[in-house]
Amino acid sequence: xxxxxxxxxxxxxxxxxxxxxxxxxxxxxxxxxxxxxxxxxxxxxxxxxxxxxxxxxxxxxxxxxxxxxxxxxxxxxxxxxxxxxxxxxxxxxxxxxxxxxxxxxxxxxxxxxxxxxxxxxxxxxxxxxxxxxxxxxxxxxxxxxxxxxxxxxxxxxxxxxxxxxxxxxxxxxxxxxxxxxxxxxxxxxxxxxxxxxxxxxxxxxxxxxxxxxxxxxxxxxxxxxxxxxxxxxxxxxxxxxxxxxxxxxxxxxxxxxxxxxxxxxxx
Ligand code: SF4
Numbered sequence: 001x002x003x004x005x006x007x008x009x010x011x012x013x014x015x016x017x018x019x020x021x022x023x024x025x026x027x028x029x030x031x032x033x034x035x036x037x038x039x040x041x042x043x044x045x046x047x048x049x050x051x052x053x054x055x056x057x058x059x060x061x062x063x064x065x066x067x068x069x070x071x072x073x074x075x076x077x078x079x080x081x082x083x084x085x086x087x088x089x090x091x092x093x094x095x096x097x098x099x100x101x102x103x104x105x106x107x108x109x110x111x112x113x114x115x116x117x118x119x120x121x122x123x124x125x126x127x128x129x130x131x132x133x134x135x136x137x138x139x140x141x142x143x144x145x146x147x148x149x150x151x152x153x154x155x156x157x158x159x160x161x162x163x164x165x166x167x168x169x170x171x172x173x174x175x176x177x178x179x180x181x182x183x184x185x186x187x188x189x190x191x192x193x194x195x196x197x198x199x200x201x202x203x204x205x206x207x208x209x210x211x212x213x214x215x216x217x218x219x220x221x222x223x224x225x226x227x228x229x230x231x232x233x234x235x236x237x238x239x240x241x242x243x244x245x246x247x248x249x250x251x252x253x254x255x256x257x258x259x260x261x262x263x264x265x266x267x
Pocket of ligand 1: 047050051052053054056057080152153154165168169
């Protein structure tokens with residue numbers, strides 16, 4: 001299991017040229033889409049090959065060798081994970097990092113763990129996904145008007161990347177934000193992802209941008225920066241304690257869906 005080719009209709013985990021099921025969008029030229037596809041493929045190649053953080057490289061590969069007993073048949077991915085979803089998305093959803101036996105096992109961001117189960121059920125209910133589950137790279141998942149990514153691409157011990165690791169992985173996220181041709185809105189899942197968004201937007205704007213994290217809080221950012229929205233991360237730590245409920249997460253997603261379809265989110 002695992003380690004196979006990207007699902008049909010995807011380009012390195014990117015759904016390209018989706019149908020009319022997504023919410024209404026302004027026109028974008030075929031040439032722009034093609035250019036974005038090429039740039040994203042190049043970015044994905046560089047991400048997957050990255051071995052910059054020695055601590056994280058050692059950790060991700062150790063997990064891939066040791067495995068969890070229930071996944072002993074799996075050929076763990078054990079490499080950095082790329083983004084996944086609709087290339088023409090207006091909405092970019094950012095998490096922290098792959099989970100040890102989730103994304104680090106399956107090779108796809110937000111798949112194969114409890115956070116992914118919660119997230120995808122809600123994305124499906126809000127109309128951003130074609131199915132309520134995200135299990136592995138060949139499960140047929142497609143996203144509509146949404147693209148998923150992580151602030152740090154390798155699984156960190158204890159889910160805690162160092163300051164240097166967060167800093168050194170940030171350029172991939174900055175580049176990804178810049179490539180997505182229709183991006184208007186970023187949903188940050190958790191405080192660390194929110195901080196990464198602020199840093200990435202500051203780099204892009206050439207000046208420091210500030211905003212305060214809060215669940216369901218929207219921030220209109222200066223210039224041509226995307227709107228930034230915060231949410232608690234859908235980790236068991238939050239969902240099992242009731243800090244994040246399905247209702248409170250869906251409230252954010254449904255508002256995003258409505259605002260995007262009305263063209264009011266972002267520029
Ligand atoms: S965390 Fe990012 S910068 Fe560090 S090794 Fe992984 S992909 Fe490279």
